[in-house]
Every structure is written in C-alpha cells, then in structure tokens.
Amino acid sequence: MNPLGTGDPLRLGPYRLLGVLGEGGMGKVYLGRDGAGRTSAVKVLRPELAHDAHMAQRFVREAQAARAVTGPGVARVLGAWTEGGRPWIATEFLAGPTLDEAVERHGPLGEPAVRALGAALARTLRDIHATGLVHRDLKPSNIVLTSQGPRVIDFGIARPEHGLTLTTTGAIPVTPGYGAPEQTLGQRVGPPGDVFSLGAVLVYAASGRRAYDGAHVAAVQYQVVHGEPDLTGLTPALHALVAPCLAKDPAQRPVPDAVAAAFAPPKGAERAWRRGPLADAIAERERAARRLATHTGVPDGAPAPSRRRFVAGLAAGGTAALAAAGGGAWWLLREDGGGKGPREKEDTPVPRPWDAKRLTADGYREGEAPQPLWGPVDVAILAPPPLPLPDRDLVLMPDSDGLAAFRVADGQRRWGVESQPRSGSVLLPGGLVATGGKAPGAQGRLLVLDSATGREKWSDDIRVIAVIATDGTAVYFTTGRTSDQEEIVAFDLSSRSVRWSVRMPVKTYSQDSARGVAADGRLVLSGFDGDVVALDTRTGRQAWRLAGQRPRRALAPAVSGGVVHLGGRTLTALRLTDGKELWSVAAETPVNVGYGGWSSPVLDGDALYASDGDQVTRRNRHDGSLDWARRLPGGANAELGPAAVQGGSVWVGHGKSVSALHKDTGDPAWTWTRDGIAEWKLAGAGNRIFLWHQNRLTAMPVF
Structure with missing residues (x-):
C-alpha cells in the first residue's frame, strides 16, 4: 500500500482513508476504515473524469449493479455516493x-x-x-x-x-x-x-x-x-x-x-x-486482514503505513491478494505491486516470537566473529546430511538414529524419532513434516509427523529411499529396490495415494540423491549425471531436460516467479514451464569430479547469490546482471552446497571456515574457523544461521 499523496482525499463519507491500494485509468482504490474499525476498499472516480459523461455513467452503472446483487457469491457493497465531483463505491474487504x-x-x-x-x-x-x-x-x-x-x-x-x-x-x-x-x-x-x-x-x-x-x-x-x-x-x-x-x-x-x-x-x-495448502493460504490472508482491521489505525496527522510494512504484514511469506467487488484487478496486491511503489529489493519477514535479535553496528567488530548463540551440539550422522530445516521455533536435523528437532532458542533437543537418516524431510502445510520412516529392509516408509512434537500423524507403507520435495499438494520421493530400478513418486496429500510413479529421469548415487524443487506445476530434478529434468506434477511426464549441467554432483535448483535457477557449468535461469533459457553466465572454474563450476544458487527477493571457485557474487535474478563479486578470504574454494542469507548477511562455507559477508556490498564481516576440512551445511531463519560441520550443529547471530 502506498501512502496518501497530494490531492488524495482524507475522508469519503464515513470512511477515513489510510492509503492507496492501487489505481487504474478510471480511478483509485483506497483502504478505508469506518468509525467502528471495519476496513473496506473504496473505489473513487478520478477527478478529471468526473465531468466525462460516459465515464461517470459507467461508474454510476457499476455502483448500481453492485448494489443490486445481494447474493452470498458476491462482495457486499457497504456504501456508495454517485453525485458531485468525487463519486465512490465502498465494498467489503475480501481476503484470499x-x-x-x-x-x-x-x-x-x-x-x-x-x-x-x-x-x-x-x-x-x-x-x-x-x-x-x-x-x-x-x-x-x-x-x-x-x-x-x-x-x-x-x-x-x-x-x-x-x-x-x-x-x-x-x-x-x-x-x-x-x-x-x-x-x-x-x-x-x-x-x-x-x-x-x-x-x-x-x-x-x-x-x-x-x-x-x-x-x-x-x-x-x-x-x-x-x-x-x-x-x-x-x-x-x-x-x-x-x-x-x-x-x-x-x-x-x-x-x-x-x-x-x-x-x-x-x-x-x-x-x-477449508483444508490443505489453498485453505492455509486463505486462512493466513484472513488472519492478516483481521490484524489490519485491528492495528492499521493511523492517528490524524501521522504518516500512512509504508507499502513494505503493509505487504509484509499481509503476505506473511507469500503473495497477498485482498480484493473487493467493483474493479478486482485495481486493488489486488500482487508480487509486482498494486501501485507504483519500488520493486522490493529483498525478502522482509514478519517478526515472530522466537526470532533472535539482530546484531547492531556496535554489537560486533568487523573481522571478528561473534560468539555462537548456542552450540556446537552433537548431531552425528554417517554421511553428509541434508540442510538444516528450520520450522518455526525448531530446527530439524537427521542424526544417527533418525530425525531430531532442536529448539532454535537454545539448541536443546525437543524430540527425536527413528527414521532413515539419509532419507531427507520436507515441511508440509498444517505444521507437519514428511520423512522416510523405519521399515523392514533397506528402504523406509512414508512417515508424516507433527513437527512440534514428533508424534506420528499418519504413514504409508510405500517404500521411501529419499524424500526430494513438496509443493504442498504432494510429496515427491524416490523408491525402488536398486538404483537401476529407482522411480520418482508423487504421493498426493489430499487423497493419501500415489498420484503417479515414473522411472527416475536422472541418475543418483548411494551417497548423493537427486536434488529437487516443486512449484507451479513442475518438479525440477538435478541428478548425479549432471542432467536437470522438469516433470509435470500432474502427470509425471517430462516437460524439458537440460543435459550436462553439473556431472558427478547434484546441485539444488532454486525457483521464484515461474523461473528456475541452476548452478553448474553455467549459472542459468530457465523458464519453468518449458525450460527456455532466459539468461546464462558461464563458470570461470573448470568442472572436475565433484568440484568446480557454480554453486547452487540462493534467492533473496530480487537478489541471487552464487559462488564460482573462491568468488562469491550477487546478481539480479531477473536478468543475471552483476551487483558485486568478492573473493573469499584466503582464496579457498566455496562449498558447493548452497549459501545462506539472513538479515543483512550472506554466509558461505569454504574448507575449515564459514564467512559472513554484507549482502548489499559483498564486503567481508568476519570468518569463523573450525577444526577439520569438511562439508558445511547452512540454513538461515529467525535471525539465526544454523551451521552443520563435522557432526556438530551451531546457531550463529546475524546483523
């Protein structure tokens, strides 16, 4: 939402206007609030069009039509004024x-x-x-x-x-x-x-x-x-x-x-x-609308709330769409903005009770790593695990016995369950987590837990080797008795049945399963053979393939706005639907067995972070243009796993160390060094960076 500007009315009828939701060629739509605290969308004909007989007639006709229809399937008209120089229509504020x-x-x-x-x-x-x-x-x-x-x-x-x-x-x-x-x-x-x-x-x-x-x-x-x-x-x-x-x-x-x-x-x-991922999205928008009705009051003379704060409060991590009858697209708040405000530069999460306090400028010294918030905590596993998985006030990690949850505030172990440690896990709507549970034989079963308590909610005896991804409607995992017989399965969450199962389209390795992401009707898989394949999530049919991107190492794809971003021989952006290349940057380092090339990309709003050898870069994810490039301290090669972004910092693992950089400039803030050259696994959430290194989990503060 944009603040009121010069020429905008402060009040229309019983509605005090709080800001501009959007505008079009015919009029503006304001967020209004009446004396009882009820919010509404108030559509106003532009002053310069009020004397245009055709436009005025159309506006009056719209008001009359909207007021005439009173069924439950339309938004209620709360009030209208069609006379004088500023005709307006007020309708209920719909969340969804x-x-x-x-x-x-x-x-x-x-x-x-x-x-x-x-x-x-x-x-x-x-x-x-x-x-x-x-x-x-x-x-x-x-x-x-x-x-x-x-x-x-x-x-x-x-x-x-x-x-x-x-x-x-x-x-x-x-x-x-x-x-x-x-x-x-x-x-x-x-x-x-x-x-x-x-x-x-x-x-x-x-x-x-x-x-x-x-x-x-x-x-x-x-x-x-x-x-x-x-x-x-x-x-x-x-x-x-x-x-x-x-x-x-x-x-x-x-x-x-x-x-x-x-x-x-x-x-x-x-x-x-009312249930499932769509229902969850609707419920979150309804909660945001209720918060808006309660907290958006702006005292007379105070500035209107900023668009960034408004969008953050409504979206809570997703795209917000709050609409009212009488000109839908004019007051839909989409990712590209309902008004003329600047494009968001980075993600702005809504503060939550379990978030840590960010370090202030005088809370740390440049070049000197601060003390950990907690840890290291022993999290032993035989092979490199998946990334730490933050979930509200917990962070989930596989250990030698299965899956364990640790409190983000102090690292205390909350719960642990027996599962297949290498199967991986994904978060599901409704506070659930899916993983591979213990079962007779080498493979596990599909196990769905309450992520807060670790209690089993339901399970299925279908064999699970590795859980790959979820889009909220299905869980995608591999199954099969041998690597030659491996299949990828889409397990529908609403019907709790197999939606489809097809031959795994990329090669995997016993210690390195495929990496994947599911979004917008596509499941993108990166394999050990270097190929990247996109499957239709409805049918399992192949939509497109990119060969030889990163042989001998599967790199996690990243998706945003209908575009998939890939590391490897090139840092590449492809259209998700058909794999059409949108932009590409070749790696300077040669790709060898298990090393070289671009790392997995990490997205943060419009920014994309990726490493090529000892160089970390930030680019515009839309066109690949370079914002900055910085060499890592000591010239060590960056870890091929994803970096992590949190607060004003981006973190990159390399050899014995992990470095924190200022994400806006790339300037180094500090380097934290541990014993032993080993793989780093990083994830950020709640103003913390979670680091797994040599069977130990640590939480670090961010600025």
Whole structure:
C-alpha cells in the first residue's frame, strides 16, 4: 500500500482513508476504515473524469449493479455516493487469492473442487441474472477464493440483460478467451454469455490452461468465434459438464440452475478452500486482514503505513491478494505491486516470537566473529546430511538414529524419532513434516509427523529411499529396490495415494540423491549425471531436460516467479514451464569430479547469490546482471552446497571456515574457523544461521 499523496482525499463519507491500494485509468482504490474499525476498499472516480459523461455513467452503472446483487457469491457493497465531483463505491474487504493466483501457485484444482467451484459460480450467476443484469467479465482474476467459497467481483462492465454494447465490434471491453462469441462480435450479450465465460473459467481451474489461446488477441478472438476449445487435462466427467457451456450458439448453453445441478459436488468437496495448502493460504490472508482491521489505525496527522510494512504484514511469506467487488484487478496486491511503489529489493519477514535479535553496528567488530548463540551440539550422522530445516521455533536435523528437532532458542533437543537418516524431510502445510520412516529392509516408509512434537500423524507403507520435495499438494520421493530400478513418486496429500510413479529421469548415487524443487506445476530434478529434468506434477511426464549441467554432483535448483535457477557449468535461469533459457553466465572454474563450476544458487527477493571457485557474487535474478563479486578470504574454494542469507548477511562455507559477508556490498564481516576440512551445511531463519560441520550443529547471530 502506498501512502496518501497530494490531492488524495482524507475522508469519503464515513470512511477515513489510510492509503492507496492501487489505481487504474478510471480511478483509485483506497483502504478505508469506518468509525467502528471495519476496513473496506473504496473505489473513487478520478477527478478529471468526473465531468466525462460516459465515464461517470459507467461508474454510476457499476455502483448500481453492485448494489443490486445481494447474493452470498458476491462482495457486499457497504456504501456508495454517485453525485458531485468525487463519486465512490465502498465494498467489503475480501481476503484470499484470486482463482488465477491460486492455480498459478498451487496448481489446477481437483475434480471435486472444480465441481464445487462450478456449482457455486453458477448459483452466483443465477443471482446476478435475477436482478436483470449480465456480468460480462467473468474470468479467473475476478473470482476471489475465500474460506466461505468463491466470490465474484468487478461489475465494471455489467449491463442490463437487454443492453447492447456501447462500442464498435472488436473494441468491446471483453477479456480475450473468456468473453462469448457474441460478445467478441459486438452483438447482444445476455445471460448465456456469462455461462460461456463460466465454462472457460472452469477449464482453466481444472487444467491450468486457457480454453482458447493464441499468439495475439486477434488469434484468441478468432478461436473463440470459429475454433474449438482446448479441453486437454479435463477428466471425462468434467469434459461432459463443461463442453455444453462453451457452445457457439447461446441458445444451446445450459442455464445457471442447470449448471449448478449438474456440477453438484460430492460431500466435502468444499474442503478445497477449508483444508490443505489453498485453505492455509486463505486462512493466513484472513488472519492478516483481521490484524489490519485491528492495528492499521493511523492517528490524524501521522504518516500512512509504508507499502513494505503493509505487504509484509499481509503476505506473511507469500503473495497477498485482498480484493473487493467493483474493479478486482485495481486493488489486488500482487508480487509486482498494486501501485507504483519500488520493486522490493529483498525478502522482509514478519517478526515472530522466537526470532533472535539482530546484531547492531556496535554489537560486533568487523573481522571478528561473534560468539555462537548456542552450540556446537552433537548431531552425528554417517554421511553428509541434508540442510538444516528450520520450522518455526525448531530446527530439524537427521542424526544417527533418525530425525531430531532442536529448539532454535537454545539448541536443546525437543524430540527425536527413528527414521532413515539419509532419507531427507520436507515441511508440509498444517505444521507437519514428511520423512522416510523405519521399515523392514533397506528402504523406509512414508512417515508424516507433527513437527512440534514428533508424534506420528499418519504413514504409508510405500517404500521411501529419499524424500526430494513438496509443493504442498504432494510429496515427491524416490523408491525402488536398486538404483537401476529407482522411480520418482508423487504421493498426493489430499487423497493419501500415489498420484503417479515414473522411472527416475536422472541418475543418483548411494551417497548423493537427486536434488529437487516443486512449484507451479513442475518438479525440477538435478541428478548425479549432471542432467536437470522438469516433470509435470500432474502427470509425471517430462516437460524439458537440460543435459550436462553439473556431472558427478547434484546441485539444488532454486525457483521464484515461474523461473528456475541452476548452478553448474553455467549459472542459468530457465523458464519453468518449458525450460527456455532466459539468461546464462558461464563458470570461470573448470568442472572436475565433484568440484568446480557454480554453486547452487540462493534467492533473496530480487537478489541471487552464487559462488564460482573462491568468488562469491550477487546478481539480479531477473536478468543475471552483476551487483558485486568478492573473493573469499584466503582464496579457498566455496562449498558447493548452497549459501545462506539472513538479515543483512550472506554466509558461505569454504574448507575449515564459514564467512559472513554484507549482502548489499559483498564486503567481508568476519570468518569463523573450525577444526577439520569438511562439508558445511547452512540454513538461515529467525535471525539465526544454523551451521552443520563435522557432526556438530551451531546457531550463529546475524546483523
């Protein structure tokens, strides 16, 4: 959120304005708060447009349309004023991601959730049509998912059922691929037009693909009018339900009541927004909205809260989307910002009770390492373990007996369970951790624990060799009796069953399993053979492959914003969907057996950190441009494992030492040296850096 500027009103009706959520060509949207402390989104027509008869008419029509629809599937209008020089509409503040954001972040919805979505939206369209209106702009970005179900927003181009378009053919305000053929052609648009849009929305929800797509707008519009929809990825049952909604002839499309009846979801289908990763995202945004309503009060004359603080409070580590009816995209807060504020330079975590205090400038001496916060604590394991895994007030590490949890405050052991020490573990939504549990034979079983207590929540007897990754909807792990028979398995968390299992597409080694990351519909695997492969998380099919990136050493990929970043022979950014190279920087050091080349990259907001030999660099993750490069003290080669970033520091292990650098400049702060040249494992969280080295775990402070 941006602060109020010159010319912005301080109050509109009963709402005191706290800041600017966003703006577009037609108006601004403010965060408002009434005398009872309730927050709202207040949309205001620009002063210079208030005298434009067409714009004023459209704004008044939007207010009237939004107030006329009172069903549970739309955001409530709290107030409106359409007279005078500053017309405004105030709507309830909805907390939750839009449908397009949910699909992008968590993947397509399963069939039960699509049925629940279709039935709910059809009932909402019925309520809209009952008022004599046609929405005319139903699309994924105009649907907000809340804990109570989907809500339709933005009545900006809603019209009476008998109304014709106001502009010429081809210039109508319709979103390509979602507007009906008659709307695209500038003809009369009635309720069947909204049903067509509903069909296109459900195709996207179920498959993550547009029903109609093309290289440019004209191509998409041609497909809508003359082509057939792409229903790839829909189950046979959903195909039969959605196809009639996309009929070219409006008279052949079902009415909303029929759609709602046909889509009748199975019992419990609404759990999609009440349980699981999507529900967790919704719940976090609702908690943030409640905090906002309680704590955003700004005394008269005080400056408005900064956008950084606002976004940090709402996002709590993820993308925040808080929307209200009457112009959805205008007040969605996305990663690229809802206003004109500067791009965030680095991640800004929300303070938590277990966080340590950062060192102040007078709390340490440059060149002199401070004392550890705690440790070293013995954490013995036969082979180099995975990275320390911070989880709220605990840090998880495998030891000789299995998996152990230590308090981040003092290093005291909280709990330990028998598991396969080399299997690895991943954090799941709802305070859970998945690992490979002990089982007869060499392989373990899939074991899911309460991460706070270590108690078993559930398990499955499927064989587990190494847990690789999770995207919140599934756990991805390797299985098989021998390396030649090794497979990668996607285990669905909602159904607790195998989603798919395929032959492992990269080579592994007994002491060095594949490294991987799962996000945005792709599982990216880096193998011992140097190949990097991306699999479709829905089907297990290979999406793309990059060969020979780092032979004899699997390097962990890093993903952000639909881009995967890789170390090895090159420091490379690839488009996650199809593997297209976006930028690449060759390593200066030669790649030998187990050594050389770029390290695994580490992301921190827009910054990317990686080491090449004894040189640590920071680059812009979007284009690879260099911010700074620094040589490590003593010229020692950096550890090939990832560095760690926390607070204002970046930490890199090398030989007997680990060095802390100022992350904005690369200038060395200090070097901490231990006995013995061995591999370092580093992770940062809660203003601490956790270091594993020679079977010992230590927590260090950061500045």
